[in-house]
Amino acid sequence: MTEPISRAELAGMIDHTLLASDTTAVQAAEFLASARELGVARVCVSPSVLPLDKHGLEIVTVVGFPSGAHHGVTKAAETLRALDDGADEIDVVVNLGLVKAGDWAGVEAELTLVREASVGHVLKVIIESAHLTDDEIVATCRAAERAGADFVKTSTGFHPAGGATAHAVRLMRDTVGDALGVKASGGIRSAAAVREMLDAGATRLGLSGTAAILAEWEGEASDAPADASGY
Template sequence: MAIADFIDHTNLKPTATIADIQKLCEEAKTYGFYAVCVSGCHVPIAKKALKNGPVKVAAVIGFPLGAMSTKAKVFEAMDCIENGSDEVDMVINIGWLKSEMYDAVRDEIKAIKQAIGDKILKVIIETCYLTEAEKEKACVLAVEAHADFVKTSTGFGSGGATFEDVKLMKRAAGDKAKIKASGGVKDKETAQKYIELGVSRIGTSSGPNLIK
């Protein structure tokens, strides 16, 4: 597989304009990226721009803090799917995880997965704020809740993906969930290293630079 097949071409900037999202979609089509990753309000624009093509639309929910109510996250996820999103990237409730409210974290992920049915769910654990034990526990909870992916980062925290975190997540999730590395992946060599480590998806706003 080519690097393009792994890329979720991303623009989650609060300043992203309609023109920016349309440009993102055009680049995704040009380079053959797997998906675009956008904020919920941009899902209809992205869906229209990518109509009848192979590029998927992924939407973020509970983004970037993960601290919304479960009910709000479930509604947001369903709204994104109804508007044409193929995939959902959710942020876990980091405070709950750190409070050892494991049932609440698991139940929230499970509720979102059930709400979106057979659509892909990626669970962002925001590794930069977690201890090694918390990263491992977050992956286990995501697997128990039947998430499709565990994802390193929002790109809005104090740090992004690292090779060490991906190795840990791979060990914790085993073959029960795929891994998405996101945050700070800006060159081809880094992307290739993540692919060698076993990630199935890379979230980056630098997609065209990775291909050129």
Template sequence: MILSNFIDHTNLKPMASLSEIQKLCGEAKNYGFYAVCVNGCHVSLAAEELKNTKVKIAAVVGFPLGAMSTEAKIFEARECVKNGADEIDMVINIGWLKSNEDSKVRNEIKSIKRVIGDKILKVILENCYLTTSEKEKACTLAVEAGADFVKTSTGFGSGGATFEDVILMKKIVGDKLGVKASGGIKDKETALKYIDLGVSRIGTSSGIILLN
């Protein structure tokens, strides 16, 4: 098991400069991280920096609140893929989920997956705002909509990944979807525990620390 192969090396700060994104990409190449995860405005730059490398580009969509229109998310996802993104990390509409608008949540995920085609779609649940039953429902809807991953958190909410949430998510999605743990993962021991629990990707801005 090579830890770097699990890591989405992340900088989603609103104040991230172009030089910081270039630095992120350079680190991803040097340390062999699976992907970088960036905001949509930086996808073109990341694509240029990572050209002819194995490092993937993940772009966030509907970030961090998930509360914009489905049409806006679809446009954003399409633009990110056009500019070089290999993966899309989208935030669900939490208000719809809590309002039992299951078909709207499902159809939004399905619509975004349709426009990105064979690119990877990760669905961010933002578990810190959800009850256990809502987490279970969100995972089920992601499976039904044809997503590729469920993801714990944006890292911008009131809480990040927890072992309990990953266990619950893995129980619901089984082998149908991957699970990405993200938010507050800052040391190697914690990362390895998440991998033991079945995650196949870890989102962190502390990737280099995790490897030491």
């Protein structure tokens, strides 16, 4: 069980996310304007809607999204453009074809290109854990670590295999130890699910239903007895 954390502390762990493919620049701008009120530090949006007024927030954007089936050089170029357009953090989708082929040198080489393009910025590697075996999760996390990533991330939220699970988060945490962060993302829609991910070892959360989850979290905390162990 994780130590009790406040609503504000939880908000600080969230990448408040808007990645619908039909999002307009106007909708993205409105999303950022409203995000500040939630108390989050970061939002995650598609690179095509950048640049935007940050409203004092950090911008996370995605690369090779959502399939990951892009050449590494293309992902690196996309990264450079996103950073030029004001992104602060990069979430890159791993090439699942290389993963399924067991080409770990290829996985590492591609991620190294993105790492080199994003020096000085946080880099998260999306592994689509629901589509992978446990052995593939472990090997992909190790390749990401060797390439210099800062985080491994469960899911895009768009893969038909599904999103984050506590089992995958725990396995990812066990694999990377304290060396990397673990971001749980995809299908997390309640305070109970958030708690499960935190207990499994997540240090960052990708959420689209942020407002409802934070309200639920705050409500549960206020309803708890004064001597409760909390979250």
